[in-house]
Amino acid sequence: MSQIQTWTLVFIVASFSVYLYIAWRSRVKETAGFYVAGQGIPTIANGAAVAADWMSAASFISMAGLIAFLGSDGTIYLMGWTGGYVLLALLIAPYLRKWGKFTVPEFVGDRYSETVRTIAAVAAIIISFTYVVGQMRGGGIVFSRFLKLDVTGGVILAAVIIGLYAVLGGMKGITWTQVAQYTVLITAYLIPAVAVAQQMTGIPIPQVSFGQILSELDAISVEMGLNQYTEAFAARPQIDVFLVTMALMIGTAGLPHVIVRFYTTKSVRGARYSAFWALFFIALLYTTAPAVGAFTKLNLLQDVNGISANALPSWIENWAATGLVTVNDGAQTINTVSNSPTSGADLIVNNDILVLASPEIAGLPAPIVGLVAAGGMAAAMSTAAGLLLVISSSFSHDLYFRRVKRDSTDKQRLLAGRIAMGLAVLIAIYAGINPPAFVAQVVAFAFGLAASTFFPAIVLGIFWKRCNATGAAAGMVSGLVFTATYMIYTLPVFGTAANPHILDISPEGIGTIGAIVNFVVTIVVSKMTAPPPDEIVEMVENIRYPAARREVTAGNVADAT
Amino acid sequence: MTEVTPDKETRGGEPPPSSPPPAAPPDNGWRKEYWSRNLRLMVILLTVWFIVSFGFGIILVEPLNEIVIAGFPLGFWFAQQGSIYVFVILILVYAKMMDRLDNQFGVGEQENQEAGK
Numbered sequence: 001m002s003q004i005q006t007w008t009l010v011f012i013v014a015s016f017s018v019y020l021y022i023a024w025r026s027r028v029k030e031t032a033g034f035y036v037a038g039q040g041i042p043t044i045a046n047g048a049a050v051a052a053d054w055m056s057a058a059s060f061i062s063m064a065g066l067i068a069f070l071g072s073d074g075t076i077y078l079m080g081w082t083g084g085y086v087l088l089a090l091l092i093a094p095y096l097r098k099w100g101k102f103t104v105p106e107f108v109g110d111r112y113s114e115t116v117r118t119i120a121a122v123a124a125i126i127i128s129f130t131y132v133v134g135q136m137r138g139g140g141i142v143f144s145r146f147l148k149l150d151v152t153g154g155v156i157l158a159a160v161i162i163g164l165y166a167v168l169g170g171m172k173g174i175t176w177t178q179v180a181q182y183t184v185l186i187t188a189y190l191i192p193a194v195a196v197a198q199q200m201t202g203i204p205i206p207q208v209s210f211g212q213i214l215s216e217l218d219a220i221s222v223e224m225g226l227n228q229y230t231e232a233f234a235a236r237p238q239i240d241v242f243l244v245t246m247a248l249m250i251g252t253a254g255l256p257h258v259i260v261r262f263y264t265t266k267s268v269r270g271a272r273y274s275a276f277w278a279l280f281f282i283a284l285l286y287t288t289a290p291a292v293g294a295f296t297k298l299n300l301l302q303d304v305n306g307i308s309a310n311a312l313p314s315w316i317e318n319w320a321a322t323g324l325v326t327v328n329d330g331a332q333t334i335n336t337v338s339n340s341p342t343s344g345a346d347l348i349v350n351n352d353i354l355v356l357a358s359p360e361i362a363g364l365p366a367p368i369v370g371l372v373a374a375g376g377m378a379a380a381m382s383t384a385a386g387l388l389l390v391i392s393s394s395f396s397h398d399l400y401f402r403r404v405k406r407d408s409t410d411k412q413r414l415l416a417g418r419i420a421m422g423l424a425v426l427i428a429i430y431a432g433i434n435p436p437a438f439v440a441q442v443v444a445f446a447f448g449l450a451a452s453t454f455f456p457a458i459v460l461g462i463f464w465k466r467c468n469a470t471g472a473a474a475g476m477v478s479g480l481v482f483t484a485t486y487m488i489y490t491l492p493v494f495g496t497a498a499n500p501h502i503l504d505i506s507p508e509g510i511g512t513i514g515a516i517v518n519f520v521v522t523i524v525v526s527k528m529t530a531p532p533p534d535e536i537v538e539m540v541e542n543i544r545y546p547a548a549r550r551e552v553t554a555g556n557v558a559d560a561t
Numbered sequence: 562m563t564e565v566t567p568d569k570e571t572r573g574g575e576p577p578p579s580s581p582p583p584a585a586p587p588d589n590g591w592r593k594e595y596w597s598r599n600l601r602l603m604v605i606l607l608t609v610w611f612i613v614s615f616g617f618g619i620i621l622v623e624p625l626n627e628i629v630i631a632g633f634p635l636g637f638w639f640a641q642q643g644s645i646y647v648f649v650i651l652i653l654v655y656a657k658m659m660d661r662l663d664n665q666f667g668v669g670e671q672e673n674q675e676a677g678k
Contacts, residue, residue, distance in 0.1 A: 067641075082645045211631045232636065242619050276656050279649050283648070544596055
């Protein structure tokens with residue numbers, strides 16, 4: 001066993017034991033604890049949990065690599081995956097917390113109708129499932145490289161651990177585990193980034209110092225057949241950059257597993273500050289990622305430029321075993337590098353390995369490499385756990401108990417939640433072993449769907465009292481169908497032929513148009529049909545104020561109707 | 562560790578309801594006023610959000626890239642760093658301003674009562 005493997009094993013075993021210990025400490029016995037952690041999570045802890053829930057395998061493993069190869073256009077992920085929190089904090093989180101129940105479909109169900117609730121529950125399951133696939137695949141990559149397990153074994157191991165603490169502790173267990181996972185993942189991300197920044201520029205703050213290498217990186221990129229790093233719109237046209245960024249932002253604000261996190265805070269005020277802490281914790285990683293991308297790419301290019309194919313650095317051989325790095329057969333010396341397998345470049349590097357390989361590429365010691373592996377696992381597991389909870393709650397709470405068995409005891413509900421969670425874990429294992437496409441791209445589709453279904457329905461539900469059930473149902477269905485149709489039309493992953501993009505709009509960006517379609521259809525149909533009943537209007541009125549005016553008790557708010 | 566109760570001991574003596582502000586208009590007056598102030602704040606903050614991210618980071622990125630500070634072309638810096646800092650600040654400003662608004666209108670919550678209901 002190599003030194004790297006030993007250290008990886010040490011860090012993974014240590015961090016996994018911590019997660020299981022926390023889960024045991026916070027196991028729950030009633031449904032409110034299972035779904036919303038009894039609404040008793042302190043603000044900063046909730047912020048850290050949101051951040052861990054949010055930052056998936058895609059953020060941790062793939063994003064810096066994607067940015068490294070997209071260059072300036074990597075901005076779609078950086079702004080897209082952070083800007084949505086502004087929308088979430090200002091437009092959604094405080095209001096849904098005031099309304100305060102268990103799930104996102106439940107809000108639209110109460111606000112509109114049972115039909116809309118069912119549509120929302122199905123959409124939540126589809127979105128979360130798409131997303132969980134990426135996490136399982138990310139976990140598999142970590143295991144296959146660092147522990148020499150095959151991907152199947154790695155996925156099963158990760159899923160069993162997640163299953164244990166999620167089924168045992170529900171939202172409460174997940175939340176406190178995520179706080180620990182955030183700590184692991186941010187440490188694992190920052191330590192190598194700071195070390196590399198110090199090594200290459202003498203300034204240990206990557207956010208500040210990567211400016212110094214940009215001109216050098218521009219030059220060597222051009223020399224090796226890539227685009228100039230800082231040139232805007234080299235990888236995507238401007239209109240597409242705009243639309244993808246917007247789709248990721250409104251998708252973020254509409255993702256059920258993110259919104260539901262704000263139900264767990266103690267108050268409306270707590271929801272607002274949780275959003276702040278969440279984005280603060282996320283920004284620590286997101287402002288570091290472009291620096292990691294730039295540093296690693298420069299290191300990588302300098303490592304291999306003009307080197308003969310049999311004298312390449314050892315990390316290439318280590319990663320070649322996973323099939324994620326390939327040296328072109330005919331290449332004598334490395335003169336061109338690409339991330340695209342069909343480019344014919346001398347060296348082909350998959351986006352997904354850049355962060356995991358960056359300590360090796362920079363020649364950092366083995367314990368740091370092991371720590372990064374544990375961080376990657378933490379990122380994948382924390383997000384997967386949050387998603388599994390949404391799948392389980394949408395299924396048991398919003399479909400089964402609403403549609404099939406309405407008179408059930410608390411105990412039965414808890415049991416059904418746990419069974420649904422167990423099934424979700426099994427499906428996730430299957431999906432992780434047979435994954436489609438790149439990790440970050442798979443995730444981008446989930447955003448398109450969330451953007452085009454949930455975001456308009458929730459925002460109009462809060463800000464427009466006249467919005468009614470027929471309008472919302474028509475809007476959600478047309479947004480979903482429109483977006484999914486375009487994705488199937490342009491992407492080969494669904495088993496259909498890939499058609500060219502219309503008007504330069506990529507499938508990742510179509511969610512923006514889908515959301516507009518949803519808004520327009522909802523408004524037009526609402527206007528054409530009868531206004532919602534008075535008690536709904538009163539409910540919308542009430543979620544707009546954090547507490548009743550003099551008497552603070554919640555009972556008063558209900559009495560007002 | 563999970564049963565964290567916010568430290569409210571220092572305020573224990575206070576009556577739980579916040580004291581009503583002197584000018585208590587008929588019910589809907591204050592509601593409209595509160596809501597329109599909330600909306601105004603929201604629109605201002607979202608305008609900043611849009612200008613910094615979509616404006617500086619995407620629409621104007623090429624002209625701004627002509628200016629280089631500490632090695633960063635300015636448009637590139639806004640797109641990959643600056644906008645994220647601004648987002649964090651915007652949410653903090655929103656939370657602080659809403660605290661003030663809630664207190665002005667006497668609709669702020671006492672945190673542990675919400676949790677205990």
